Amino acid sequence: MDTPISFGTDGWRATLDEFTSPRVQIVGQAVADYLREVEDRAGETVAVSYDARETSRGFAEDLCRVLAANGFDVLIPERDTPTPILAWTLVDRDLAGGLMITASHNPPEYNGVKFIPSDGAPALPEVTDEIMARLAEPDPLPESEHGRVSEEDLVAPYADHAFDLVDADFEDLSVVYDAMHGSGRGVTDELLEEAGASVECLRCERDPEFGGSSPEPSEENLQELVAAVEDGDADLGIANDGDADRIAVVTPERGFLDENLFFAALYEYLLEADSGSAIRTVSTTFLIDRIAEKHGEEVHETPVGFKWVAQAIADHDALVGGEESGGFTIRGHIREKDGVLMALLAAAIAAERPFDDRVDDLLAEFGEIHQNKISLDCPDDEKERVLADLEAELPDEVAGHDVADVVTKDGFKILLDDGSWLLVRPSGTEPAMRIYAEGESDDRVRDLLDAGTELVEPLI
Known part of the structure; x- marks a missing residue:
């Protein structure tokens, strides 16, 4: 190997000269050994999913072959699927774990793989350290002991769960949705439409090159979405990143809405009907603390990285957890950031009251941020x-x-x-x-x- 396989903040990512089929298979073997030796889940079912990149389905099939050859049954979706839907499927079906082939918002010349434990939350360092300690060439069992690989739709069961969580009736809401050519296309937009919203789609065709840029929902990359909302009559703009675990919001008056302000609006909205603390990273706004103090709630600060947010959500039974880079989740859902569910929640917030009015009032009450x-x-x-x-x-x-x-x-x-x-x-x-x-x-x-x-x- 030229560069060591290393699991960082959210899995192992590398350019395609380093991220190769043989090395992906090494990761697959390490995960198989980890699940067998540490988790004692030999022979159970593992899910493998993938994003919209040109190489992702092939790498996912590499993982399926290695896991099946190690005696695991393997579930793979029919098409590229958002990371949070894979994470939710693990919890819903009590699967042994999952592997996601994605480089998220990185440019098209990258790919990556992340392991998701059975609880659907990001893997903590003690887990990824165990996996890295087991990196080895594939070691298949006799063919008679191989598991089966099956292909299924993972979106429909997830959609039922999402509508159980979000009071979705957006009949008079107009939304522009930008999939950035990623895995949210045909998922986030269809859920919004099913909830009654009128949806205009941007970049909702699969393009493994993401239009020649990165599927990063930053302000500079969403100018077409901003223009569509500001120049049209839409109530809201929503974008997901490449694997749809993050969200960006655009409003008619503000254009690109700072993710910190979305977090503040989300927390205030949730507190209208529920109670609970908030989890935020050190890089996320103190506005969350001011809202919590008003409601007699606490805020717990974590290092950057959603794995730490997820751990704190479990420790404190928090109502919401989030980070300034656009990753959020809520109580009752998986402890993983989910841009699809957040799109439904953003629409619910806007349907109740325009985002700009809500944010104006928050800043008037708590001060400019x-x-x-x-x-x-x-x-x-x-x-x-x-x-x-x-x-x-x-x-x-x-x-x-x-x-x-x-x-x-x-x-x-x-x-x-x-x-x-x-x-x-x-x-x-x-x-x-x-x-x-x-x-x-x-x-x-x-x-x-x-x-x-x-x-x-x-x-x-």
């Missing part, structure tokens, strides 16, 4: 040193305000005496250091990001 982030290139093998050097250089003042506290759950989150904050942490998926900032205005956020850059760049 602005956030942004930047990335600085940093080799993976330099990240620990940069963090160590930064610890020795932490200032007493940033962008004109005193440091009130420093949180070290994930990198360094510098809390300032005006309520703003600056976060520096290593990316878990790219060779980069991330710098995040939150403040009461865009100008304040720019000042914080400039200060963060001046602090970190000389250390790289």
